[in-house]
Amino acid sequence: MATFLALLLCTQAHADESQVSVDSSGWLCNFCNYPQGWFGILDIGPGYANDASLKFADYRGITEKGVFISINGDMHYLDKAGRYFDLYTRDLGLDSRQLELRGGLHGRIEFRLAYREIPKYRGYGTQTPFSVSGTDRVVLPPDWVYARTTAGMSALEASLLPETLEIKRKLFEVGLSFRMTGNWRYEADFKHTEKNGTRAFGAGVFTIQSSHFPAPVDFSINRVDMGLEYTNKHSRIRFGFSGSSFNNRYASVSWENPFTPVGNTANLRAALEPGSDFYQFNLTGSFRPSAKVRLTAQASIGRITQDVEYIAYSINPDFDDLELPSASLNGSMDTSNLGARMTARLSSKLSLFLSMKYDDRDNRTPIDFYTPVITDLVLREQTPNRPYSFKRSQYSAQFSYRTYTSVNFNAGAKQKRYKRTLQSVRETEDSTWWGEVSVDSWSAAQLRVRIETSDRDISPYRQVGDPGLRENVLMRKFHLANRNRDRALFELDLSLSNRLNAALSYSVSRDRYAKSIIGLMESDEHSVNLDLGFSIKTNLSLHAFVTLEDYDSEIASAEYESAAGWTANTKDRFTTWGFGLSGKLTDKLDISIDYYSSDSRGRIRTDSGADEPPFPDLSTDLRNATIRLNYKASKQWGLSLLAEHENYDSSDWQIDGLGNDGISAILTLGPTSPNYSVTVFRLLANYTF
Amino acid sequence: MIILILLLIISSGLQAQDYSEQGADSCMPCHYEGQPKSAAAIFFTKHASSTDPRAPFSQLQCETCHGPGQDHVFGQQRSLDVLPVNIFGQQSKTPIETQNRICLNCHETKGRLAWFGSRHQVENVACASCHQVHVARDRVFDSLEQQKVCFDCHPKRRSDTLKASSHPLRLGNMSCSDCHDPHNGANEFLLQELTVNETCYTCHTEKQGPYLWEHAPAAENCSLCHRPHGSNHPALLKKRPPLLCQQCHSPEGHPSTAYTSEQTGNSFSNRFMLGRACLNCHSQVHGSNHPSGATLHR
Numbered sequence: 001m002a003t004f005l006a007l008l009l010c011t012q013a014h015a016d017e018s019q020v021s022v023d024s025s026g027w028l029c030n031f032c033n034y035p036q037g038w039f040g041i042l043d044i045g046p047g048y049a050n051d052a053s054l055k056f057a058d059y060r061g062i063t064e065k066g067v068f069i070s071i072n073g074d075m076h077y078l079d080k081a082g083r084y085f086d087l088y089t090r091d092l093g094l095d096s097r098q099l100e101l102r103g104g105l106h107g108r109i110e111f112r113l114a115y116r117e118i119p120k121y122r123g124y125g126t127q128t129p130f131s132v133s134g135t136d137r138v139v140l141p142p143d144w145v146y147a148r149t150t151a152g153m154s155a156l157e158a159s160l161l162p163e164t165l166e167i168k169r170k171l172f173e174v175g176l177s178f179r180m181t182g183n184w185r186y187e188a189d190f191k192h193t194e195k196n197g198t199r200a201f202g203a204g205v206f207t208i209q210s211s212h213f214p215a216p217v218d219f220s221i222n223r224v225d226m227g228l229e230y231t232n233k234h235s236r237i238r239f240g241f242s243g244s245s246f247n248n249r250y251a252s253v254s255w256e257n258p259f260t261p262v263g264n265t266a267n268l269r270a271a272l273e274p275g276s277d278f279y280q281f282n283l284t285g286s287f288r289p290s291a292k293v294r295l296t297a298q299a300s301i302g303r304i305t306q307d308v309e310y311i312a313y314s315i316n317p318d319f320d321d322l323e324l325p326s327a328s329l330n331g332s333m334d335t336s337n338l339g340a341r342m343t344a345r346l347s348s349k350l351s352l353f354l355s356m357k358y359d360d361r362d363n364r365t366p367i368d369f370y371t372p373v374i375t376d377l378v379l380r381e382q383t384p385n386r387p388y389s390f391k392r393s394q395y396s397a398q399f400s401y402r403t404y405t406s407v408n409f410n411a412g413a414k415q416k417r418y419k420r421t422l423q424s425v426r427e428t429e430d431s432t433w434w435g436e437v438s439v440d441s442w443s444a445a446q447l448r449v450r451i452e453t454s455d456r457d458i459s460p461y462r463q464v465g466d467p468g469l470r471e472n473v474l475m476r477k478f479h480l481a482n483r484n485r486d487r488a489l490f491e492l493d494l495s496l497s498n499r500l501n502a503a504l505s506y507s508v509s510r511d512r513y514a515k516s517i518i519g520l521m522e523s524d525e526h527s528v529n530l531d532l533g534f535s536i537k538t539n540l541s542l543h544a545f546v547t548l549e550d551y552d553s554e555i556a557s558a559e560y561e562s563a564a565g566w567t568a569n570t571k572d573r574f575t576t577w578g579f580g581l582s583g584k585l586t587d588k589l590d591i592s593i594d595y596y597s598s599d600s601r602g603r604i605r606t607d608s609g610a611d612e613p614p615f616p617d618l619s620t621d622l623r624n625a626t627i628r629l630n631y632k633a634s635k636q637w638g639l640s641l642l643a644e645h646e647n648y649d650s651s652d653w654q655i656d657g658l659g660n661d662g663i664s665a666i667l668t669l670g671p672t673s674p675n676y677s678v679t680v681f682r683l684l685a686n687y688t689f
Numbered sequence: 690m691i692i693l694i695l696l697l698i699i700s701s702g703l704q705a706q707d708y709s710e711q712g713a714d715s716c717m718p719c720h721y722e723g724q725p726k727s728a729a730a731i732f733f734t735k736h737a738s739s740t741d742p743r744a745p746f747s748q749l750q751c752e753t754c755h756g757p758g759q760d761h762v763f764g765q766q767r768s769l770d771v772l773p774v775n776i777f778g779q780q781s782k783t784p785i786e787t788q789n790r791i792c793l794n795c796h797e798t799k800g801r802l803a804w805f806g807s808r809h810q811v812e813n814v815a816c817a818s819c820h821q822v823h824v825a826r827d828r829v830f831d832s833l834e835q836q837k838v839c840f841d842c843h844p845k846r847r848s849d850t851l852k853a854s855s856h857p858l859r860l861g862n863m864s865c866s867d868c869h870d871p872h873n874g875a876n877e878f879l880l881q882e883l884t885v886n887e888t889c890y891t892c893h894t895e896k897q898g899p900y901l902w903e904h905a906p907a908a909e910n911c912s913l914c915h916r917p918h919g920s921n922h923p924a925l926l927k928k929r930p931p932l933l934c935q936q937c938h939s940p941e942g943h944p945s946t947a948y949t950s951e952q953t954g955n956s957f958s959n960r961f962m963l964g965r966a967c968l969n970c971h972s973q974v975h976g977s978n979h980p981s982g983a984t985l986h987r
Contacts, residue, residue, distance in 0.1 A: 022749055027712030029739075029750065031721070034732045059857035078733070082740030096862060107741025118862045149956075185798065193892075202965055202972045203986055207943060210960070210970050221894045229798055236802055246894040252979070270972070270987040271979035273895035282883075284875060286802045294805040298875040300883060306899050306978070313980050324980055331899035337883045339875050341806030353806055357877070359884055361908075365899050372981035375970075383983050388905045398811065423905055469940030477937040479906060479913050505844065520936040529844040538725060547848040551921075553928065555936040559945050566947035568935070570928045572921045576848040598851035602921045604929065608947035615950045618921060618929075620853040650853065653953065654929065654963050665960040666969050 040075035045684035053676035054121035061096030069093035070682045082106035095119045112175035123165035125672035130213040138213045138255040146260045150661035163214050167197035188226040195219040203270050205375045209259040211667040218249035235287045243279040252311045258667050268376050269315035274308035292345040299338050306331040314373040325368040334362040353398040363387035390420040410436040425480040427459040446493040456483040478520035484512045499535040523553040540583030549574040566608040573601045590630040598622045620650040638686035645679045706757035713750040715762045733825035777817035785815045792816040800873030807874025832864035839865045849919030900976030907975045930966035
């Protein structure tokens, strides 16, 4: 009885921890230096770029050599009633401008507004005789000379015009959240995205001739997310809705065939991405049945639909009389997801985590028989479409044991099972086991070692009627193949002194497809990283890092089933390093220096048994140095000097030196690997108010 | 009865810590602007709101989160190293579970509803490892600063952003949290959406289909062909076509031919290996809605 009473009292004491009663009537907050009214900072001034490169301009928005205007800043308002307003801006004078605004009444309501532009350029050295201007029709110049190979296109050189392949993404976001009476909270966000410009598109007539041309991009996407949440002491629940609508102004693109047509293929046409709609309802809940157990669960259902009217089988008039089985796809795909997790502290040392997740992609698109005209030239036998569906279930368990000596042990297991329709393998099952030891000697050192192994078993592999040609019977597609995967991770964080700390990590991953004869055979990844931080003095520090990565993989194939096989090996190597200095040099002068270097090398070797040498290295060398000095002349005024130099060298044997006519069967856009060296200066006046 | 008395003593001892006599006015004389442990910038933030009844400063001010501070105040006045009850950070001696519970008391909303059981929770990551409270604007809300926070523990991702093909993180047009919700354990890889593909479709909506002619791996998981964090190959591909395609496609004819370095000058073979390789003709690799697009040419 006494014990029971004591436990009850202790429980009550514990429960009262969050219900303390303190007389704070005398807490006047005289030293609370609240800002009142408007305040902020504005950076404005000229910038200068000493050269122009579309690769440098990519996402950055500095497209031209010369002077530009740089405008950044933020502005705020706060008052005693809790009304607030925040405005953040970046690069308003450039094509990569960003603006974010929010305001409201603390704890009651908030509205949000944001606008961003993201420019993307892919046209490094690209030129084309094709022209497209706001339509879905791409045309050649009137005096074009048709030929069987690119070498015979005598009007090519004179008709080439630069093509920047620019796509600009504009995002407009607006949102609202408010807290209703009681424990309810509501929020809604709407995002409108526009994506406009031109992209490279390539297609042709079988393997005989193909052309690359600029195709129009005119997408718009509207998305809505809404959430209603209820919170109380023991449980929280959220009901959400997401919906989006994707619209493509152009259902197709047609182009003039620049080659001497084979058959009636003077004009060709391809479909573009169809508009579609998506919605999803979801419910998430978190429940705490006791202080030591937490349950969370989530469920959602959704649907994606697509019903854009088909274009005809072919633009080739020879096939005008072919009838489609339906006017549109009436595509519909249901998605459902279910997840649940439990975390439990079984004792002061031992914790248990259990989770399950289920995802279903149920493609309910009707199956019909179509009579494709392959590449606008050859009629193929009737072929059914294959709306793929899959179900995925995952279960995992983890134990975590923390000792009193700062040594922690973690171990777990996970099972992931896929069930697919219409594919070579109906079922795959991945089983994973892992263990981890970590040692945490407070601030001096932390060590973590983790190993993991997993095996994938599959149901019988079978040939399915893929559209196209019959696969080699020995082919095992890597995501449907038996696989053994081993992974290891080593991490060491050291505080070598009060001023110097270091973090070292190494990870390795090995995939083996031992039962595959044709397909991906093995894949390895290694990565080493070292980070160093050094505090020179208060508010002034140095940092440095180096990362080395290797990705190796090997595939095997054969030209036909009884032929001797060939192999191909791909090796990608990355060396990244950098250093920086940041902090205060004096009370009035801040400095920030950053330098980084990233070198990539890709080596591919295909070995058909004749001891062929590897392809030339794919290489990319990026160097960037940035210096920023901020001088505070007075409480209100300051000056910033920014200098950025970036050097980029790359080479790619797949495109370099080809020009537009380097492949006799393909008229390309003639891209080249980007190389540039650009320096940008900005001199900004800072006004603080 | 003896046990009862002992437990009552222990229980009363648990409540021995006292709150300060003047609240924030006990703290701010030491933690004013310019000091190494300045907390002055908190007054620029919602945490210091005096009108939101849920905000710490509408309750017990600094001690709402840091706990009773009388001993700390008295200790500092006597040059004794007595710390507040709750100190936040990965290296703090305040248990991370306790720290995070204090934050989640108010912030267990949206993706944080699924914090428990998430990778970061299981790995015992403190909220304060990533978030700053005593600053005017938490740096994780700035796209350029946020990635530095993530790279502290995920340095390989820093290297990824500098590769030949990568999402535009290094220039601040994107942030890690555009794709990942670091609190949300309900979604795989702490993604913002339930699956990899749903996350990709938020920006690349044009790829979501459903198409008349689907490419099965594209419909299942974008990361079967793409490395979303960075790659040496265009469009974040795991490897170059034709090899990328040949690891799954092997019919007799051009798909299964060994394209070697000695064939780049061969006018027939080079159409399958130079330029965009397989994509020179099969440009609709994500799927096609063309009635004749069965082979993804159209």
